[in-house]
Amino acid sequence: MNENAKLQVTLLTGRTIEQGVGKERGKASMEYMESVSVCYMDPEDLRRLGVKEKANILVSTNYGSVVVKALKSLRTPHPKIIYIPYGPWANVLVDPETHSIGMPSFKGIPAEVEPALDKPLLNMKELLKEQFGKE
Amino acid sequence: MPVVKAVTCPVCGSLCDDIELTIEDKEIVKVKNGCAMCESKFLNYNGKHRIRKPLIRKDGKLVKATLKEAVRKTAEILAEANYPILYGWSSTSCEATRVGLELAEEVGGVIDNTAVVCHGPSLLSVQEIGISSCTLGQIRHRADLVIYWGSDPWSAHPRHIERYTTFSEGRFERSEWRGYVAKIKASIGRKKIESVLRRLFLKKKPTVPSSYLEGRVCPTISREGRKLIVIDVRRTKSAEMADYFIQVEPNKDYELLQAFRALIRDQELDVDKVAGVPVEYLEEVSDAMVGCNFGALFFGVGLTMSRGKLRNIDAALSLVRDLNTRTKFIIMPMRGHFNVAGANTVSTWQTGYPYAVDFSLGYPRYNPGETSVVDVLMRKESDAALIVASDPVANFPRKAAEHLVENPLVVVDPHMNATAHMADVVLPSAFVGIEASGTAYRMDHVPLPLKRVAEPPRGVLPDEEILRRILSEVRKIKRKKQVAAEAQ
Numbered sequence: 001m002n003e004n005a006k007l008q009v010t011l012l013t014g015r016t017i018e019q020g021v022g023k024e025r026g027k028a029s030m031e032y033m034e035s036v037s038v039c040y041m042d043p044e045d046l047r048r049l050g051v052k053e054k055a056n057i058l059v060s061t062n063y064g065s066v067v068v069k070a071l072k073s074l075r076t077p078h079p080k081i082i083y084i085p086y087g088p089w090a091n092v093l094v095d096p097e098t099h100s101i102g103m104p105s106f107k108g109i110p111a112e113v114e115p116a117l118d119k120p121l122l123n124m125k126e127l128l129k130e131q132f133g134k135e
Numbered sequence: 136m137p138v139v140k141a142v143t144c145p146v147c148g149s150l151c152d153d154i155e156l157t158i159e160d161k162e163i164v165k166v167k168n169g170c171a172m173c174e175s176k177f178l179n180y181n182g183k184h185r186i187r188k189p190l191i192r193k194d195g196k197l198v199k200a201t202l203k204e205a206v207r208k209t210a211e212i213l214a215e216a217n218y219p220i221l222y223g224w225s226s227t228s229c230e231a232t233r234v235g236l237e238l239a240e241e242v243g244g245v246i247d248n249t250a251v252v253c254h255g256p257s258l259l260s261v262q263e264i265g266i267s268s269c270t271l272g273q274i275r276h277r278a279d280l281v282i283y284w285g286s287d288p289w290s291a292h293p294r295h296i297e298r299y300t301t302f303s304e305g306r307f308e309r310s311e312w313r314g315y316v317a318k319i320k321a322s323i324g325r326k327k328i329e330s331v332l333r334r335l336f337l338k339k340k341p342t343v344p345s346s347y348l349e350g351r352v353c354p355t356i357s358r359e360g361r362k363l364i365v366i367d368v369r370r371t372k373s374a375e376m377a378d379y380f381i382q383v384e385p386n387k388d389y390e391l392l393q394a395f396r397a398l399i400r401d402q403e404l405d406v407d408k409v410a411g412v413p414v415e416y417l418e419e420v421s422d423a424m425v426g427c428n429f430g431a432l433f434f435g436v437g438l439t440m441s442r443g444k445l446r447n448i449d450a451a452l453s454l455v456r457d458l459n460t461r462t463k464f465i466i467m468p469m470r471g472h473f474n475v476a477g478a479n480t481v482s483t484w485q486t487g488y489p490y491a492v493d494f495s496l497g498y499p500r501y502n503p504g505e506t507s508v509v510d511v512l513m514r515k516e517s518d519a520a521l522i523v524a525s526d527p528v529a530n531f532p533r534k535a536a537e538h539l540v541e542n543p544l545v546v547v548d549p550h551m552n553a554t555a556h557m558a559d560v561v562l563p564s565a566f567v568g569i570e571a572s573g574t575a576y577r578m579d580h581v582p583l584p585l586k587r588v589a590e591p592p593r594g595v596l597p598d599e600e601i602l603r604r605i606l607s608e609v610r611k612i613k614r615k616k617q618v619a620a621e622a623q
Contacts, residue, residue, distance in 0.1 A: 010385050012368060014436070015291040015471075017171055024146060024176035026184030027526055027552035064533055075370040081385065083369065088529045088553050096532035099444060101259060102251045102491055102507025104532045106440040107368075108385040124553065131533055132540050134557050135195070 005049045009080045011061060011093060011111040019085040033124050036087025039068040041113070042079050046070060051115045058116035059084070061109050064092040066127075067119045082113060088127055136164070139588050144173045145226070145568025148470030148578035149292045149299070156588055163569075163589060170293035177569065184551050186563035187592050197561060202594060206601070208560050209521065210608030212543045214616075216519035218495055219244035220539075222508050223525030223547075224482075225253075225472035227564075228573025228585060231598035232474075232481040235523060236492075238606045241613075245493045245517070247508040248478035249471075249525055253436055255503060256445035257468045258479065258489050263445075264452040269465050270579045271298075276305035280427035282364045284451065285388060285437020286469045287371040295469070296376065300431065301363040311361045315376055356423045364420060366391070367437060379420060384411040386442035391417070392450035396457055399425055430464040436471070470578035473568070477576035512538045519543040521605075523598055524564070528553040547601055564598045571597035 022032030039059060041049075049070075051057060057070045059082070066089050073083070084090040086106075095105035122130060129135055142154040156177060157165035166174045189205035190197040200208075213219050221239045224232045225248050232248075239246035250258060274281070281300040288295040296302050302312040356362055356379050365377040366388075374380040383391050387410035394409040398421035404414050424430055432455055438447040451466060458464035470476050479489035486492045488501035491508070504510055508527075511517050512535040519542050528536045529552060539554075546558040555561050565571040570591035576582050591597075596604075 012385065015287065017290045017293065020146075020172040020290065020293075021175040024172050025179045026182060026550050027529060028184045028550070028556075029182075075372070075375065078369055078382075081369070086530065091529065091531060091536065092533050094532045096509065096513055096534040098504060098507065098509055098513070100504035100510075101445055102255050102503035102510060103439060103444050104252060104509055104535070105442070105444075106252075107437065108441045125556070128528070128553060128556055132528075132537060132557060134540055 005115060007045055007049055007080070007113045009045070009082045009111050009113055011059065011109040012081060012083045013086055013090040013094060013106045014083065016085045019087065028124065032087075036085045037068050037089045037121060038071050038085065039113075040071050040073045040083040042076050042081070043072045044077065044079060045082070045113075046072065049113060049115055051117070056116045056119055056121050058114050058119060059093060059111055060114075061093045061095070061111045063095060066092040067116050067121050069121055082111065088124065088131075092127075092131060139586065142586050142588060143568060143575065143583050144169060144176075145473045145566070145575065145585055146170075146172045146176055147292050147473055148475060149295050150473055150575060150577040150583050151294050151298060152583055158588065161590060172293065180549070180566050180569055181589075181592075185549060185592070186551055186555065186561060187595065189563060190558075190561040192559040197558070202562075202596070205560050205562050206604045206608055209545045209562065209605050210612055212519050212545060212560070213238070213242045213244070213521060213605070214609050214612040216242065216244070216517075216543070218511075218517050220508055220511060220517045220520040221246040221523070222520060222527060223249065223523040224478040225249040225475035226524040226567070227474065227598045228567045228571070228575065229474065229477045229481045229582075230573050231523065231567070231602060232478050233485065234599055234602040234606060236482060236485045238521075238602060238609065239492070240494045240499075241606060241609055243495050243497065245491070245495065245506055245508065245511055246482070247491050247506075248475065248482065249530070250475050250479055250490045251503070251507045251509065252530060253471050253475060254439055254468045255490060255507065256439040257434075257448045259445045259503060260448035260452055264449055264456065266452060267455055267459055267465050268467055268579065270581055271577065274429075274431045274465070275299050275303045277307050277429045278305075278361070278431040279308055280362050280364070280423055280430040282366065282424075282430070282432045283373055283377075283469075284366045284432060284434045285368075285439075285441070286433055286435025287367065287369075287373045288433070288469065289372040289376065291435070291471065292469060295433075296363070296373070300433075301361050301376075308361050311363070314360070356419055362423060362427075364423065368441075379423070381412055381416060381420065387411065388438055388441060388447050389443040389450055392447065392454055395421055395424070396450070396454050399454070399457060399461060424458055424464070425461045427462055427464075430458065430462065432464065432466045433469050434466065435469045467579060474575035476578055476580055477574065477582070480576050480580065509535045512536075517542060519545075521545045521547070522554055522558075523547045523602070524567070526552040526554045528557055547598055549595075562601050563592075563595050564601055565591035565595050567598065570595075571599075573597075573599070
């Protein structure tokens with residue numbers, strides 16, 4: 001793994017069928033957490049970053065940083081485009097700017113990805129505590 | 136075992152109403168006709184994540200309370216607040232939303248529904264441009280060209296293609312399901328042969344193209360029958376089903392839409408590529424648009440959430456308006472939650488506005504960007520919040536959610552979620568469409584009845600009844616205050 005590897009990417013957030021199934025099972029369920037604390041990347045980008053699939057990565061934008069698990073996209077290529085399903089992990093990163101119409105910017109956000117093998121992937125309660133200081 | 140037929144699925148805006156549920160010992164044990172999300176909801180709704188008792192935060196921890204205590208505490212929070220937020224409404228019934236609007240007026244708050252972070256920009260554009268639309272039934276029977284733009288129905292509305300568009304058996308248009316299966320089989324066979332040849336003779340790794348267009352000749356859309364086109368920033372599962380896929384660069388949908396507007400007027404473009412797509416591909420699609428008998432453009436939040444937002448929708452609505460000078464074309468937003476269209480509809484007939492309605496001056500005001508919930512939170516203006524059937528802590532940008540959890544927060548929801556974890560009062564509610572009946576509006580604004588097929592846990596009430604009790608308690612508190620003020 002290249003410790004200093006960093007990748008400038010464009011972040012998209014959105015729906016996945018796993019997230020949909022997880023949210024209907026219960027937002028406090030393990031299935032939901034596992035479906036939304038991931039980041040889908042092009043396998044070539046993972047190689048450039050020097051990490052294997054299911055490794056922890058740190059995604060940062062101007063609005064925050066969060067550790068998520070890297071997964072290979074099934075449908076490629078989409079170099080330098082990463083995808084995180086909607087949820088508390090993605091929300092740390094998205095742009096709250098509404099451009100005076102009420103809608104924040106959930107897609108197409110400039111982001112940086114780096115390996116984070118030594119950083120833990122937080123569960124829902126830990127993430128909420130870290131982000132809001134409330135249990 | 137009793138089987139309940141024609142149940143409406145309370146998950147997504149497709150509102151499939153052909154679900155069959157098998158019930159044994161008052162529990163749903165089998166779901167027929169549903170998608171993965173539908174099955175997950177009907178089979179797991181009453182699991183371990185269910186909230187069964189009201190909760191109130193005491194000394195930093197949520198502890199069990201009686202319904203009366205929780206309703207009283209909620210009413211106190213709302214009655215004392217100067218500018219409370221009442222948010223959610225898209226996963227409950229129209230009847231509950233109606234009571235919510237009455238409550239918002241009573242407490243002088245701002246009431247907003249999840250459309251604000253979904254298709255809010257679409258509603259703004261429809262108010263500016265207008266919309267040519269129809270019901271999903273007409274599309275099922277007549278549409279010979281279906282386009283999904285910025286939408287992945289396979290993931291978010293899994294039965295949309297099967298029930299309403301390309302794979303549905305219409306009266307005048309045939310299902311393309313068999314053709315799709317044949318295409319998939321051929322594709323798998325081709326990949327297997329390529330893999331064997333590579334391993335036997337070439338022994339080299341497959342090269343990864345940097346773009347999906349690399350090394351391809353522009354294909355044509357010459358096939359007879361219903362055609363499916365997908366335009367998206369990612370190659371999704373829905374894109375794989377399509378006859379034609381166009382991968383637009385992120386945040387460049389507006390350019391592409393305007394390019395189509397030029398092409399369907401037979402204007403020539405002076406560039407080779409628009410939004411990363413060669414113009415010849417666009418010409419192929421614009422020919423298909425003009426050449427169809429009945430086209431339907433479905434657009435998702437890929438357009439409303441990326442750069443341009445409502446201007447993207449302006450361009451999409453204008454494109455369809457232009458197309459109607461050449462053929463028949465309709466456009467429809469892919470609404471997410473099962474009753475988000477209902478929340479907009481009820482809000483419109485009660486207040487005149489579909490979302491982001493501010494009652495702080497005693498009458499409804501509407502100015503998205505000012506009265507929309509994310510903006511209110513970002514300006515740190517609200518001093519309390521009531522969340523009904525929604526999870527804004529998991530759906531809003533962190534900065535906005537920060538102010539929400541800093542102030543008194545009440546959550547009415549059947550399940551524990553991120554927002555309920557942060558709440559000061561949690562009121563458990565019955566699942567609308569499973570344990571409570573009501574009305575919901577499908578994405579094409581067709582109202583459908585939601586059935587009650589199971590009993591809620593003991594003491595758990597539907598949203599509508601909980602809201603009525605809160606409203607009654609708020610009125611009592613306000614009356615007492617008024618009497619006390621008059622006595623002084």
